Amino acid sequence: MKIKIDDKKRQIIIDRYFRIGGVVVPNQYCEDCGSVIIYYDQYDNEFCPYCNKWLSAPCGDASCTYCRVRPNEPLEIKTLADTIHENIE
Ligand SMILES: [Zn+2]
Numbered sequence: 293m294k295i296k297i298d299d300k301k302r303q304i305i306i307d308r309y310f311r312i313g314g315v316v317v318p319n320q321y322c323e324d325c326g327s328v329i330i331y332y333d334q335y336d337n338e339f340c341p342y343c344n345k346w347l348s349a350p351c352g353d354a355s356c357t358y359c360r361v362r363p364n365e366p367l368e369i370k371t372l373a374d375t376i377h378e379n380i381e
């Protein structure tokens with residue numbers, strides 16, 4: 293897995309496939325695999341790209357707009373933005 297970090301654009305590119313708005317969380321590593329942790333802007337949550345799992349469970353608030361749209365696996369779906377970027381390249 294290749295992870296490219298673009299701090300200026302606040303973008304993380306994973307395997308040239310996933311283009312995520314977010315940042316690498318400083319000084320925090322996955323307890324299971326030791327990978328860097330990525331903060332996913334769109335879902336207001338942190339995840340491990342190698343384990344492909346969220347660090348925290350949904351908050352349980354039915355009105356929370358972040359958790360409601362959050363996929364089970366962080367790298368499960370391509371966003372529309374990803375597709376647009378790909379077409380440009
Ligand atoms: Zn991990």
Ligand SMILES: [Zn+2]
Nearest residue numbers: 351356358359
């Ligand atoms: Zn929530």
